[in-house]
Amino acid sequence: MIHAYQLGGYNIVLDVCSGAVHVVDEVSYAIITHFEDVPRETLLAALQDAHASDPSFRIEELEACYDEVLALKEAGQLFTPDTFAPIAGDLKRRTAGVVKALCLHVAHTCNLNCAYCFASQGKYHGERAVMSYDVGKQALDFLVNNSGTRRHLEVDFFGGEPLMNFQVVKDLVAYARTLEPKYNKEFRFTLTTNGVLIDDDVIDFCNREMSNVVLSLDGRKEIHDRYRVDYAGNGSWEKIVPKFQKLVQARGGKNYYMRGTFTHANPDFLNDIQTMLDLGFTELSMEPVVCAENSPDRLTEEDFPILCAQYEQLAALMIRRRREGRPFTFYHYMIDLNGGPCIYKRISGCGSGTEYMAVTPTGELYPCHQFVGEERFKLGDIYTGVTNTAVQNEFAACNVYAHPECRDCWARLYCSGGCAANAYHATGTVTGVYRYGCELFKKRMECAIMVAVDEQLSENGDD
Amino acid sequence: MTHIKTINTRNLCESAKKGGCGECQTSCQSACKTSCGIANQKCENKNAK
Numbered sequence: 001m002i003h004a005y006q007l008g009g010y011n012i013v014l015d016v017c018s019g020a021v022h023v024v025d026e027v028s029y030a031i032i033t034h035f036e037d038v039p040r041e042t043l044l045a046a047l048q049d050a051h052a053s054d055p056s057f058r059i060e061e062l063e064a065c066y067d068e069v070l071a072l073k074e075a076g077q078l079f080t081p082d083t084f085a086p087i088a089g090d091l092k093r094r095t096a097g098v099v100k101a102l103c104l105h106v107a108h109t110c111n112l113n114c115a116y117c118f119a120s121q122g123k124y125h126g127e128r129a130v131m132s133y134d135v136g137k138q139a140l141d142f143l144v145n146n147s148g149t150r151r152h153l154e155v156d157f158f159g160g161e162p163l164m165n166f167q168v169v170k171d172l173v174a175y176a177r178t179l180e181p182k183y184n185k186e187f188r189f190t191l192t193t194n195g196v197l198i199d200d201d202v203i204d205f206c207n208r209e210m211s212n213v214v215l216s217l218d219g220r221k222e223i224h225d226r227y228r229v230d231y232a233g234n235g236s237w238e239k240i241v242p243k244f245q246k247l248v249q250a251r252g253g254k255n256y257y258m259r260g261t262f263t264h265a266n267p268d269f270l271n272d273i274q275t276m277l278d279l280g281f282t283e284l285s286m287e288p289v290v291c292a293e294n295s296p297d298r299l300t301e302e303d304f305p306i307l308c309a310q311y312e313q314l315a316a317l318m319i320r321r322r323r324e325g326r327p328f329t330f331y332h333y334m335i336d337l338n339g340g341p342c343i344y345k346r347i348s349g350c351g352s353g354t355e356y357m358a359v360t361p362t363g364e365l366y367p368c369h370q371f372v373g374e375e376r377f378k379l380g381d382i383y384t385g386v387t388n389t390a391v392q393n394e395f396a397a398c399n400v401y402a403h404p405e406c407r408d409c410w411a412r413l414y415c416s417g418g419c420a421a422n423a424y425h426a427t428g429t430v431t432g433v434y435r436y437g438c439e440l441f442k443k444r445m446e447c448a449i450m451v452a453v454d455e456q457l458s459e460n461g462d463d
Numbered sequence: 464m465t466h467i468k469t470i471n472t473r474n475l476c477e478s479a480k481k482g483g484c485g486e487c488q489t490s491c492q493s494a495c496k497t498s499c500g501i502a503n504q505k506c507e508n509k510n511a512k
Binding site for chain 2: 017018019020021022023024025027028064065068069072076077080083084087090091094095098100101118150151152154158188192214259261287288290331332333334335336337338339340341342343344345346349350351352355356368369370413414415416418419422441444445448452453456457462
């Protein structure tokens with residue numbers, strides 16, 4: 001299977017199953033897009049007739065080009081058949097019972113009252129609560145004890161607002177560091193914060209201990225303050241932006257993301273990205289809102305073409321700024337064509353419910369942070385482990401080939417079937433497809449690959 | 464090739480032979496938390512490339 005598209009002045013052809021990416025001229029593009037449906041002689045004659053006045057479509061050129069396409073097919077770089085279905089689920093079977101990442105909900109409470117919060121202001125449809133040190137310590141022990149030979153372990157301090165339980169975060173990191181030499185593990189910590197409680201102590205700690213910090217900022221002040229307000233209704237932008245700037249400046253190149261959400265209120269989210277850039281931030285992530293079907297914040301069909309145009313303009317902005325020596329990163333456009341994930345990872349998906357779980361303040365286990373509070377999905381707890389094997393098996397079986405609608409999609413090995421929570425909330429099953437998110441994902445991938453193509457051709461002096 | 468430029472990419476069919484160590488990051492962990500993909504993850508297996 002191939003996917004051919006035109007973007008940014010390039011004709012791009014993806015060979016889905018080998019992962020090959022080709023930049024082709026108009027003649028090749030015309031041949032490749034009809035290659036599988038029309039016999040050689042018929043196709044070349046039709047193209048010659050259709051482009052009679054164009055010298056690049058002379059029969060000699062067409063013949064030579066067709067031979068190039070054939071050579072790539074024989075080399076396994078075009079029209080590669082999908083032979084991966086039999087190994088789907090293999091990685092999960094191989095690593096069954098291995099947990100490598102936990103999302104620790106250290107605070108089911110928040111000092112902001114954001115209307116669009118998927119976690120219902122941090123409470124996840126439950127009571128306000130904070131995680132005790134003892135629960136967190138047990139969670140880390142659970143992780144180490146269930147990680148098998150896996151060396152890299154990931155822990156995300158999440159909420160609500162994790163800095164509302166900062167002392168426990170610090171104590172848990174200190175405890176985890178004592179486990180590393182003992183069990184030959186390496187913890188990578190992430191903290192996701194709204195910024196309200198950032199001070200010098202937080203900055204020093206995060207920059208010393210956190211592999212990554214995720215800083216919630218929606219971009220323009222009026223957009224951010226529309227949703228991200230305190231309980232008195234005051235916007236938080238003025239308060240948090242200087243704190244984020246100070247933290248990032250002190251970070252010394254370590255990973256961080258400014259992470260914004262866009263909604264029906266700002267489908268023109270590129271303006272928010274521009275605001276982030278103007279504020280001096282260069283590691284950026286803007287996410288489509290996840291919310292109930294009847295929410296006024298929900299992205300609409302009318303928003304969709306606007307979003308697609310914004311993604312294209314974002315790609316153009318990235319290319320322009322890279323050429324000007326002012327590059328920035330957009331999380332969803334990070335794609336390493338040479339060193340990206342192997343086929344097992346691409347088939348097996350995000351790992352929710354198997355190698356990745358969320359832990360509530362009282363130690364309950366859920367498949368991921370987005371399922372917390374949905375009783376049916378409770379997997380067990382950190383004391384007795386996973387007891388709801390029926391639900392865990394649903395997630396273990398949730399590879400890309402388990403989604404019937406993904407089987408013929410060109411993007412299946414880039415998204416791996418997508419987010420299980422989004423699929424469940426949109427269709428009632430984790431093997432469904434959240435159609436809107438899926439279409440946005442495909443647009444992002446086309447843009448991401450085009451940006452990567454442009455960069456590689458520039459490095460080779462071919463642009 | 465005069466009509467087609469092939470970009471350097473990781474061959475997915477080859478990765479079936481050496482891949483699957485599982486050391487890579489859990490996809491949703493790093494930034495998005497709501498709309499994960501796989502393609503933007505890094506491979507942690509230094510022996511696979």
